[in-house]
Amino acid sequence: MTNHRTPRNRAKTAVLADDRGHRQRLVVGTFAALLLALAAVGAMVSQSGAAEPAAEPAAEAPAAASEATGHDLYRRGYYEEAIAEWTTAADENGDAGAAFRLGEEYFDAKVVKRDVPTAVKYLTLGAEGGDDRAQQDLATMYDNGWGVTADVDQAAYWYLEAAKRGSAVAQYNIATMYETGTGVEQDIEKAYMYYLLAVQGGFPHFATTELENVSRTMTAEQIKEATVMARDFVPLDEETDERDS
Known part of the structure; x- marks a missing residue:
């Protein structure tokens, strides 16, 4: 708080000398009254123009439980x-990313006891919520029969969902299934497209070799068509954002 000081005014005196050399002490009452009046006005102006103390910032509410806070x-x-x-974020707030993290932890058993059914539960919750990591992992569970009955159709479904969202690993996996017709109808052009996307997305080790292998079974026209498909590919979340903007 700013401390405003109000001037203290005293009666002014003047020393006058008369013609005879006698000194008289005269209190200049009128001048003193004027000074007092001016001081009072100045104090009023000072007080009215004083800045109000800044309001205390409102305390921020705790962040809602989420993948990030966890x-x-x-x-x-x-x-x-x-x-x-x-757990709060996934169960109460529907946070798909938090569900993925729980599925990962219950399967990997790094900080909690392994619980595969619980891992499947949360990976399913995350996958259905649109998290591509959960979709990729859930597909792997179905592909290998870990904690669930092996089901190539379910594996293909979730690999494809993750691939559509830009997961390079899932793009490679669904490409192998399109190439062989496992869990999906065989489609060499889609296989080539997803192999190519996997390479471009940073998964080149296996995808590059498979891309070369599948290209040997294709015509130039098929390769051209598949390349155009890869060029025009937009990850599902980005496509949704563009449509909503």
């Missing part, structure tokens, strides 16, 4: 609290 706890070593945070 990750912050996890990276600082608060594993039990992170699991609890992700």
Whole structure:
């Protein structure tokens, strides 16, 4: 708070000398009154123009439980609290990313006891919520029969969902299924497209070899068509954002 000081005014005196050399002390009352009046006005102006104290900022509400808030706890070593945070985020807030993290933790058993049924539960929740990581992992569970009955149709479905969202690993996996007709109708052009997207997306080790292999079974026209399909590919989330903008 700013401390405003009001001037203290005293009666002014003047020393006058008369013609005879006698000194008289005269209190200049009128001048003193004028000074007092001016001081009072100045104080009023000062007070009226004073800045109001700044309002205290409102306390921020705690962030809602989410994948991000759980990750912050996890990276600082608060594993039990992170699991609890992700559980709240997934079960109460429908956070697909948090569900993925729970599925991953319950399967990998790094900080919790392995619980494959719970892993499948949360991976399914995350996959249905549109998280491509959960979709890729759930597809792998179905592909290998881990915690679920092996089902190539379900595996292909979830690989494709993740591939549509730009997952390079899922793009490679669904490409192999399109190439052989496993879980999906065989489609060499789509196989080529997804192999190419996987390479472009940073998964070149196997995809490059498979891209070369499948190209040997295709005509130039088929390769051209598949290349155009890859060029025009827009990840599902980005496509939705563009449509909503």
